Amino acid sequence: DGGITQSPKYLFRKEGQNVTLSCEQNLNHDAMYWYRQDPGQGLRLIYYSQIVNDFQKGDIAEGYSVSREKKESFPLTVTSAQKNPTAFYLCASKITGEFSYNSPLHFGNGTRLTVT
Amino acid sequence: DQQVKQNSPSLSVQEGRISILNCDYTNSMFDYFLWYKKYPAEGPTFLISISSIKDKNEDGRFTVFLNKSAKHLSLHIVPSQPGDSAVYFCAASAWISNFGNEKLTFGTGTRLTIIP
Numbered sequence: 001d002g003g004i005t006q007s008p009k010y011l012f013r014k015e016g017q018n019v020t021l022s023c024e025q026n027l028n029h030d031a032m033y034w035y036r037q038d039p040g041q042g043l044r045l046i047y048y049s050q051i052v053n054d055f056q057k058g059d060i061a062e063g064y065s066v067s068r069e070k071k072e073s074f075p076l077t078v079t080s081a082q083k084n085p086t087a088f089y090l091c092a093s094k095i096t097g098e099f100s101y102n103s104p105l106h107f108g109n110g111t112r113l114t115v116t
Numbered sequence: 117d118q119q120v121k122q123n124s125p126s127l128s129v130q131e132g133r134i135s136i137l138n139c140d141y142t143n144s145m146f147d148y149f150l151w152y153k154k155y156p157a158e159g160p161t162f163l164i165s166i167s168s169i170k171d172k173n174e175d176g177r178f179t180v181f182l183n184k185s186a187k188h189l190s191l192h193i194v195p196s197q198p199g200d201s202a203v204y205f206c207a208a209s210a211w212i213s214n215f216g217n218e219k220l221t222f223g224t225g226t227r228l229t230i231i232p
Contacts, residue, residue: 042120042221056216102148105160109159110157
């Protein structure tokens with residue numbers, strides 16, 4: 001079955017440590033996204049990538065970094081510079097190109113990161 | 117500023133009755149609207165969408181209504197079933213040139229509970 005796999009489901013880290021969240025998709029989608037969800041807030045865009053070897057900052061990119069070396073993979077690193085890293089992180093992908101305008105996002109099941 | 121607002125954080129509805137979830141937006145550039153459904157510890161899944169050139173879209177038990185003049189949309193679920201208990205996110209889309217694609221802005225979500 002095609003889909004997006006995020007691992008691990010739960011992640012615990014000490015303050016000051018960098019941590020990398022994995023996101024893999026086998027949907028053959030070009031575009032991939034990272035969102036963050038906090039209680040009482042909508043999903044906020046951290047980074048996105050329209051194509052391999054290219055990515056752009058979203059609305060709340062500070063303290064995060066990404067890479068896109070393969071079409072299938074879009075890992076997110078939460079650095080020690082991120083002031084409030086504890087959150088639920090969601091990876092998503094979608095098709096791009098002709099006739100793809102407003103095609104829906106496909107989401108993974110998320111990673112809940114807790115930093116103490 | 118919150119461009120997409122879901123003013124009801126929660127809603128409880130009796131099984132079999134109609135559930136109405138509301139969403140307001142402020143940006144007149146939004147031209148496409150989507151509803152996503154999210155169960156706990158899972159990623160959102162696409163439910164239904166509507167283009168700004170329409171005022172209604174129906175898919176089975178789910179209907180979305182759009183009132184452009186009021187910048188308001190609503191999701192109707194009828195009849196409501198226990199499996200509909202979830203958080204529902206409204207999202208609005210606009211083409212952003214420096215984003216290189218359409219960009220989604222999410223509301224804060226409404227937790228729907230269906231009472232058996």
